[in-house]
Amino acid sequence: MTNSPRIKPRRRDLDPSEMLCEYCTAKCCRYFALPIETPETAEDFAFIRWYLFHGQASVFTEDEDWYLLVHTICKHLQEDNLCGAYETRPQICRDYTTNDCEYEDEWTYDRYFEISEQVEEYSDAIFSGRNGESIRSRKPALLPIVG
Numbered sequence: 001m002t003n004s005p006r007i008k009p010r011r012r013d014l015d016p017s018e019m020l021c022e023y024c025t026a027k028c029c030r031y032f033a034l035p036i037e038t039p040e041t042a043e044d045f046a047f048i049r050w051y052l053f054h055g056q057a058s059v060f061t062e063d064e065d066w067y068l069l070v071h072t073i074c075k076h077l078q079e080d081n082l083c084g085a086y087e088t089r090p091q092i093c094r095d096y097t098t099n100d101c102e103y104e105d106e107w108t109y110d111r112y113f114e115i116s117e118q119v120e121e122y123s124d125a126i127f128s129g130r131n132g133e134s135i136r137s138r139k140p141a142l143l144p145i146v147g
Helices: 042-053 091-095 116-126
Strands: 031-036 057-062 065-071 111-113
Touching: 042 057, 042 116, 111 116
Parallel strands: none
Antiparallel strands: 031 065, 057 065, 057 111
16 A cells, blocks of 8 residues: 555635645744844844854745744644644644645745845845945946947
């Protein structure tokens, strides 16, 4: 007897009696994200780089809000991707609904930083590059008018 993987149905194809979580990979239980101050200075970006020096962290923006995302699995997540502490789960879990969850795998962020070099490059672009030089190419000379 082989265990074939379940096919993940589209949300809209589920019967109203079916529980969406039974088909999900439990993304919501595999990370948490905390809002952080919007960086405004080079020093602020240095802190964000520091976050990314630590494993299992990334930073993203959504609707101009900045978040520290920590990739970590809830200790109550079971092998079937359901909650092992469902009856006693924290209020934040009780308040979370599947109405806007990440079931569809179509989420994208406005900005997403996985490594410190990405933050450094982004910061350099905002603060005119290193040594005070602009990262933009010089404006080219106008072409002569040929008549």
